[in-house]
Amino acid sequence: MKTKYLQFNDNDLNEAGRLIRQGELVAFPTETVYGLGANALDVSAVKSTYVAKGRPSDNPLIVHVYDKKQIYDIARTVNVYAETIINELMPASLTVVLPKKAVIDDCITAGLDTVAIRMPESAEARAFLQAAAVPVTAPSANLSGRPSPTTWRRVSDDLDGKIAAILCGQPCKVGIESTVLDLSGEQPLILRPGVVTPDQIESVLKIPVKVVTNPKDKVNSPGVRYKHYAPKVPLVLDTSGDVKKLSDYYDGLSEQGFKPVLLVEDTSVYGNRSVCCIGRTDVEVAQNLFENLRVLENKYDYIIASFSSKTQFADSILNRLIRSAAQHII
Numbered sequence: 048m049k050t051k052y053l054q055f056n057d058n059d060l061n062e063a064g065r066l067i068r069q070g071e072l073v074a075f076p077t078e079t080v081y082g083l084g085a086n087a088l089d090v091s092a093v094k095s096t097y098v099a100k101g102r103p104s105d106n107p108l109i110v111h112v113y114d115k116k117q118i119y120d121i122a123r124t125v126n127v128y129a130e131t132i133i134n135e136l137m138p139a140s141l142t143v144v145l146p147k148k149a150v151i152d153d154c155i156t157a158g159l160d161t162v163a164i165r166m167p168e169s170a171e172a173r174a175f176l177q178a179a180a181v182p183v184t185a186p187s188a189n190l191s192g193r194p195s196p197t198t199w200r201r202v203s204d205d206l207d208g209k210i211a212a213i214l215c216g217q218p219c220k221v222g223i224e225s226t227v228l229d230l231s232g233e234q235p236l237i238l239r240p241g242v243v244t245p246d247q248i249e250s251v252l253k254i255p256v257k258v259v260t261n262p263k264d265k266v267n268s269p270g271v272r273y274k275h276y277a278p279k280v281p282l283v284l285d286t287s288g289d290v291k292k293l294s295d296y297y298d299g300l301s302e303q304g305f306k307p308v309l310l311v312e313d314t315s316v317y318g319n320r321s322v323c324c325i326g327r328t329d330v331e332v333a334q335n336l337f338e339n340l341r342v343l344e345n346k347y348d349y350i351i352a353s354f355s356s357k358t359q360f361a362d363s364i365l366n367r368l369i370r371s372a373a374q375h376i377i
């Protein structure tokens with residue numbers, strides 16, 4: 048298949064919308080990461096998403112909407128907490144899990160009785176969703192297991208020739224995926240941390256929310272089971288920022304014949320070792336994280352990342368790094 052590269056003009060947006068309604072896959076930008084869109088009302092289109100990504104079919108998809116009214120078309124019940132979140136926080140880098148209506152097929156939800164719904168904030172995502180005019184399923188537009196793409200070129204690296212079109216927009220401003228908030232039960236649960244923090248959610252809901260992101264916990268969000276965000280080369284994670292420890296670890300790998308790189312905040316203190324700046328602020332770290340992994344995996348054969356968290360937002364970055372490191376923390 049020859050993938051079309053579409054731009055943000057009326058003509059191409061209309062074409063992107065038409066392709067979605069015809070059952071094709073179109074990748075598009077959101078403020079978090081690029082998504083791989085399909086018509087949520089077309090079962091065979093949704094199923095082809097799993098094939099293009101190589102995604103296990105028991106990992107459900109998020110349905111994207113541009114208008115709050117669409118949420119009521121796909122959610123069976125919208126309780127008072129969900130209503131508050133919809134009214135006060137959306138659109139946002141936030142996904143809510145609610146009981147599903149029958150119009151949402153089991154292949155979207157992997158057989159669960161709930162559906163994940165997101166209304167993205169970025170103007171580009173909303174323009175695309177409006178052009179599609181149907182609810183759109185969209186996982187991150189990467190091959191399953193790989194770091195999520197934050198530019199259209201990275202989508203192309205993974206999916207060129209496998210999907211009908213890529214809508215080429217801006218690099219993603221947030222850089223990590225949406226917060227997933229389960230509002231289908233008695234107690235609000237954060238299944239995946241993101242830029243919308245537990246404090247922000249608690250301040251509008253006025254009740255405590257529980258963060259359940261440890262893969263050993265009961266698996267509410269099937270996606271957390273799988274290998275994720277993995278660069279092609281091994282990545283180890285340090286949370287101490289101890290320059291001597293990191294330097295020694297680097298030197299040990301060098302002596303074994305590896306070509307390592309340090310992914311750290313302050314690159315000035317490691318002499319002539321290979322270094323890359325992870326970012327000067329948490330916002331920058333999140334924005335560049337997946338892109339850094341995709342650049343470094345092609346130049347080095349070992350990534351030593353160092354990051355520590357003092358805020359809830361930084362916790363969500365740390366969550367991605369721990370999973371990129373496949374729990375290998377030094």
Ligand code: TXA
Nearest residue numbers: 079081082107108161162163186187224225268269270
């Ligand atoms: O920022 C984002 O959320 C991006 C952009 C494209 O919107 N999308 C994204 O999709 O990250 P994906 O498929 O990579 O991650 C979806 C996550 C998975 O962890 C999945 O298990 C969870 O949402 N999920 C989907 N439906 C669910 C449901 N009914 N209950 C619990 N978790 C669900």
Ligand code: MG
Nearest residue numbers: 186187195224
């Ligand atoms: Mg993903």
